[in-house]
Amino acid sequence: MFARDRKQEMAHLILTTFDWLPEFPRGYVRDIRIRWALEEAGLPYSVEGVPFKERDADHFKHQPFGQVPWLTDGDVTIFESGAAVLHIAEKSDVLLPSDAKGRSEVIKWLFAALNSVEAASLPWFIFQFTGNGEESDGREAINDFLSSRLSHMEDVLESKDWLTDRFSAADIVMVDVFRVIDRFDGLSNYPVCRNYMKRAEDRPAFKKALADQIGHFKQADLREAVMDSN
Amino acid sequence: MFARDRKQEMAHLILTTFDWLPEFPRGYVRDIRIRWALEEAGLPYSVEGVPFKERDADHFKHQPFGQVPWLTDGDVTIFESGAAVLHIAEKSDVLLPSDAKGRSEVIKWLFAALNSVEAASLPWFIFQFTGNGEESDGREAINDFLSSRLSHMEDVLESKDWLTDRFSAADIVMVDVFRVIDRFDGLSNYPVCRNYMKRAEDRPAFKKALADQIGHFKQADLREAVMDSN
Numbered sequence: 001m002f003a004r005d006r007k008q009e010m011a012h013l014i015l016t017t018f019d020w021l022p023e024f025p026r027g028y029v030r031d032i033r034i035r036w037a038l039e040e041a042g043l044p045y046s047v048e049g050v051p052f053k054e055r056d057a058d059h060f061k062h063q064p065f066g067q068v069p070w071l072t073d074g075d076v077t078i079f080e081s082g083a084a085v086l087h088i089a090e091k092s093d094v095l096l097p098s099d100a101k102g103r104s105e106v107i108k109w110l111f112a113a114l115n116s117v118e119a120a121s122l123p124w125f126i127f128q129f130t131g132n133g134e135e136s137d138g139r140e141a142i143n144d145f146l147s148s149r150l151s152h153m154e155d156v157l158e159s160k161d162w163l164t165d166r167f168s169a170a171d172i173v174m175v176d177v178f179r180v181i182d183r184f185d186g187l188s189n190y191p192v193c194r195n196y197m198k199r200a201e202d203r204p205a206f207k208k209a210l211a212d213q214i215g216h217f218k219q220a221d222l223r224e225a226v227m228d229s230n
Numbered sequence: 231m232f233a234r235d236r237k238q239e240m241a242h243l244i245l246t247t248f249d250w251l252p253e254f255p256r257g258y259v260r261d262i263r264i265r266w267a268l269e270e271a272g273l274p275y276s277v278e279g280v281p282f283k284e285r286d287a288d289h290f291k292h293q294p295f296g297q298v299p300w301l302t303d304g305d306v307t308i309f310e311s312g313a314a315v316l317h318i319a320e321k322s323d324v325l326l327p328s329d330a331k332g333r334s335e336v337i338k339w340l341f342a343a344l345n346s347v348e349a350a351s352l353p354w355f356i357f358q359f360t361g362n363g364e365e366s367d368g369r370e371a372i373n374d375f376l377s378s379r380l381s382h383m384e385d386v387l388e389s390k391d392w393l394t395d396r397f398s399a400a401d402i403v404m405v406d407v408f409r410v411i412d413r414f415d416g417l418s419n420y421p422v423c424r425n426y427m428k429r430a431e432d433r434p435a436f437k438k439a440l441a442d443q444i445g446h447f448k449q450a451d452l453r454e455a456v457m458d459s460n
Contacts, residue, residue, distance in 0.1 A: 064386050065346055065379065076334045080341035087334060104306045104317060111310035115344045116295055123353035123372060130367040137360040138368045142353060149295065156294050 012046065013038065013088075014072040016062065017213075019049030020220035028183065030081040031069035032213050033176050037085045037169060039205035041092035047216060082114045082173060089169035096169055109163040109170035117153065118177045120146040121186070128184050146186065154192045161199060175200040242276065243268065243318075244302040246292065247443075249279030250450035258410055261299035262443050263311040264318065266402050269435035271322035277446060312344045312403060319399035326399055339393040339400035347383065348407045350376040351416070358414050376416065384422045391429060405430040 015038070017031040031047075038045045050059055055066045062070045063079040070077055071084040078084045086107070089096035096106050124146045127139055156163070163170045178197040181187055187194040200206060245268070247261040261277075268275045280289055285296045292300045293309040300307055301314040308314045316337070319325035326336050354376040357369055386393070393400045408427040411417055417424040430436060 060382075060385070064342075065382050076331050078334055078338045080338050080345060082345055083334070083338040083341040086337065086341075101306050104308055104313070107316065108308045108310050108313040111313040111316075111344070112294075114341070115310060115312055115348065118345065119349045119352050122349050123356075123375075126353075126371050126375065127368055130371045136366055136368060138357055138366060138372075141356050141360045142368075145353075145356065152290075152295050155290070 012074075013043060014046050014048055016048045016050055016070050016072065017068045017216065018052040020052050020224065021217050026217050027210060027214055028180055029068065029213060030176070032209050033081040033172055034069055034071055034084050034088065035209035035212055036172050036176075036206050037088040037095060039208050040167075040172070040203075041088055041094055043088065043091060047212075049216075049220070082110060085169050085173055086110060094167075095172075102164070105164045106168040106170045109168075110173055113170060113174035113177050117149050117174065120149045121177055121181050124186065125180060125184070146181070147189075150181075150187070150190045150193060154190050157192045157196045161196075167200075167203075171200055175206075242304075243273060244276050244278055246278045246280055246300050246302065247298045247446065248282040250282050250454065251447055256447050257440060257444055258413065259298065259443060260311040260406070262439050263402055263406050264299055264301055264314050265439035265442055266406075266436050267315045267318040267325060267399060269438050270324055270397075270402070270433070271318055272324075273318065273321060277442075279446070279450070312340060315399050315402055316340060324397075325402075332394070335394045336398040336400045339398075340403055343400060343404035343407050347379050347404065350379045351407055351411050354416065355410060355414070376411070377419075380411075380417070380420045380423060384420050387422045387426045391426075397430075397433075401430055405436075 015031060015034050017029060021029065035047075050068065060066060062077055065079075067079075069081065069084065070079040071087060072078075073087065076087075078087050086096075089106070097103055120142075123142045127142055162168065163174060175197050178187060178193055179201075182194060182197060187197070201210075245261060245264050247259060251259065265277075280298065290296060292307055295309075297309075299311065299314065300309040301317060302308075303317065306317075308317050316326075319336070327333055350372075353372045357372055392398065393404060405427050408417060408423055409431075412424060412427060417427070431440075
């Protein structure tokens with residue numbers, strides 16, 4: 001069951017991200033989830049860029065919300081970083097066990113990272129840039145939403161290295177969700193979550209993915225500088 | 231590829247939800263996604279209740295955030311409604327095509343329903359109950375977040391009945407996300423989304439799922455009334 005399609009593994013995987021971005025989001029663009037998964041799985045892939053400044057109809061055909069990334073695998077094109085990571089995981093025992101029980105454990109935590117934790121961290125992130133830090137009922141409700149989720153994650157991760165019995169696709173997404181929270185110091189009261197994130201960031205595949213994302217946008221700066229000097 | 235495990239289909243599926251809930255959330259508890267998927271797939275299942283008022287360690291073992299629902303399938307136990315719906319969909323061509331391309335289309339839209347649309351509707355929902363309707367930058371940012379997602383969904387659904395070429399697991403989750411938005415009149419500017427939701431709510435499997443959820447909690451009221459009268 002859940003046999004992997006070996007033919008598909010041979011197909012060329014293409015990750016599409018923006019061709020350029022301002023400094024601020026670099027290192028935190030969600031293409032890192034896909035890069036990281038591909039690096040962990042040891043699958044060859046190439047990276048393509050689409051314009052950040054003008055998003056055409058073809059962009060919306062691949063990503064209906066006008067965002068990045070998306071993953072192309074032959075005639076299959078997948079937006080949503082969670083779906084793309086799951087697609088890659090289906091090709092590799094490193095990211096997703098092939099037995100039904102192990103598989104379901106990883107998949108439920110992959111959904112939890114997105115729908116239980118990131119669903120709370122996204123509005124919290126929005127509030128980092130609104131209201132000039134003023135206190136309000138809304139801000140408090142959003143803070144409470146995230147705190148509640150992180151407190152439960154402290155319990156979950158207390159006695160283990162990874163969400164399931166070994167590193168998996170679920171950890172890639174959960175850790176990347178934690179990274180954005182940590183960037184705005186939101187993990188300072190959650191040492192177990194923070195140590196878990198640090199443990200994952202030590203993995204060679206993560207370091208390569210991060211360096212590659214930053215290099216990709218740096219390259220774009222250089223390209224622009226050359227064009228400006230002509 | 232993606233062969234379904236026929237043995238598992240015979241295993242007894244158990245949906246766990248609260249034993250009782252106040253009136254307000256009834257009809258909108260996320261167990262409806264699982265009920266609906268099971269009804270569409272025509273799979274037999276039973277429903278069990280856990281205490282709403284006191285959540286013990288065993289509850290957190292099944293659902294680490296102290297919520298409902300979860301689905302049990304033999305020795306597999308799955309929280310996260312998205313993961314549970316995907317688990318059910320793996321057992322039925324009605325909800326998830328078996329070819330790689332069709333499968334990936336459904337899975338990406340399932341993630342989009344949760345991580346692109348519900349991620350925006352959840353904070354918007356929180357704001358229905360906070361700040362007494364006062365205007366604030368935070369409220370505006372959260373409103374904009376949801377409006378942007380719904381505008382794109384109008385385009386996506388403009389010329390089709392369902393998210394993919396036929397009704398699927400992705401529609402179950404997207405429609406249930408829309409239902410909560412519509413309850414607070416958030417779809418009034420998005421007629422395509424609203425018609426799509428209405429079309430799905432007309433399905434016999436949805437009607438059965440909704441009636442069953444409401445009946446489940448009604449039953450609990452009756453039980454309580456009998457106990458109170460002793």
